[in-house]
Amino acid sequence: MPLTSEPLRKLGFLSIGLFDEADPRQGHESTLQIIELGERLGFDSAWVRHRHLQYGISSPVAVLAAASQRTSRIELGTAVIPLGWENPLRLAEDLATVDILSGGRLNPGVSVGPPMHYERVKDALYPDTADAEDFSFERVRRLLDLVRGEPATDFSGTEGFESFSDRVQPHSPGLGRRLWYGGGSLRSAQWAGEHGMNFLTSSVVKAEGSEEPQDFAEIQLSHIRTFRAHHPDGDRARVSQGLVVIPTDSATPEQRAKYEAYARERTPRTATPQGPARLMFAPDLVGTSAEIAERLYAHAAFREIDEVAFALPFTFEHEDYVQILTDIATKLGPALGWRAAA
Template identity: 80%
Template sequence: MPAPDVPLRKLGFLTIGLFDPDEPAAGHATTLDVIGLGERLGFDSAWVRHRHLQYGISSPLTVLAAASQRTTRIELGTAVMPLGWENPLRLAEDLATVDLLSGGRLNPGVSVGPPMQYERVREALYPDTGDAEDFSYARVERLLSFVRGEPASDFAGVEGFEVFSHRVEPHSPGLQQRMWYGGGSLRSAQWAGEHRMNLLTSSVVKAEGDAAPDFAAIQLGHVRAFRAAHPDGERARVSQGLVVIPTDSASAKQREKYAEYAAKRLPRTAEPQGPGRLLFAPDLVGTAEEIAERLYGHAAFREIDEVAFALPFTFEHDDYVQILTDIAERLGPALGWRPAS
């Protein structure tokens, strides 16, 4: 097994936080338990997905605010918040509040574009302004300006008994350095670099151009384009989020389930999918040693030193405990990573 050029520096994981619609509180409690387990195992970060009108976390910052009070060290991230559903000023207030509650551990990941199934939710979401809403990168720029503390109002001072600030309050000075953009296209990667954000890559990229689609090569191109555009160059932060399922301590029944899960999802990795030409990475299932070898053979992985491995969507809590434990105790060390104390 080839040695990595740089040992893995930060190891994180990503969960969707599914719940039963008849008992949603239990699902949210389980998500908090998983984040707590991640801290005990020494993970550097825990990330939650964002789902609207589905049976997954619709309010990730609320969940992370709760997680911040149950943990002391692990970084807490969103991967990612679709800004088409958000008002940037209000979101900036929530981000700063949760960041302060967590002691500066929040890592907000965002993306742009129209909300998913926009024509079906438009009247409920933006009944009066649907035609005027801007879902471009400008929406991120507004959010970044508020996070930096730039003016949101032309007035600051006392009016009667009320005291007003010209910027979003509360303000968390270090938050701007922990803003991430979730991008799967070359332009998104370049834009994130130009705007001094960090880059979240995932198991999905856009197959652009006429070349034969190769997931690792496309993702490597994104990483390099991002760093070429970022003022920090090679030091600019990139986190990779492949689906990784180690089986070292899994039962025979779990190994069978994991193999079936990956096999069902494998056909979509053969060629780009849909009008957006989305290309998916295969799920990595096997022993920690086998997965480490496959990662070292992944062109994009060899140029990053942070990961947030994605947990499969539909598994049981016991499966997540086994997978996270094997990642922390076997796969991480095989990649040169050391757990946080």
């Protein structure tokens, strides 16, 4: 196999945490068990998605607070929290609290833009300020400043019997270096780099510029290089790639058939840019670990990074995720030069 990239240094996975409306506890418990399994298998990180008014994790910070008490080593991330739904000051307090509880293992990933279906949800979310809310990068900057310890008020000291701080408490000193921006455009890559964040790039990017057919890997590569060109750390700036990867080494025939059908149904959207935003989707990678490793080594963007958080498919069963994670940790990871954490 051609070793055309550096050995994979950090291996993570991403889960959406689906649940049944009639029994939400079971789905949340399944997510926590998967994170515990990831730690036992030696994964470096576990990430959860964020879904509002759907049947997936709506409060990833709360879920990761629970996960922090059931694990001791694995890093815990969000990919990503859409800040349009959040108050940056309150979110900064929650993130710092969970980071303290986890012993400094939290990796919050965020994004900006109006909430999905904003016209339908704005009266519930911002009944008095819907038309005044700012969903630009300024919302991320506010969060960054608050997490990094910048003043939130001009008052500190004692009032009566109570003491007050002028910055978010608790303050977790290392958390500011572990904030990630989830971006799929050149503009977001540049902004994240200029503001010293880490960069999450997923299986969705924007096809910008030319109307000619474009290659997903080359677009993603341009985002990575733009991010690092504008980051103070340059080529050492952290980037994590999040493709959908489904190894079949230990899968049953029934599981293999399900995985292949899942990928086949999603493949047409990868052929051309989709919708007004011209979104490009990466093909799901299904096959043996050796086959997937070969395809990754041929991927221009993968060759540029040494961290991944492979995305688990949305709709599979708990036992499917156990099989997929086990194969990633024991077969695919080593084929990519990765070594499990002790």
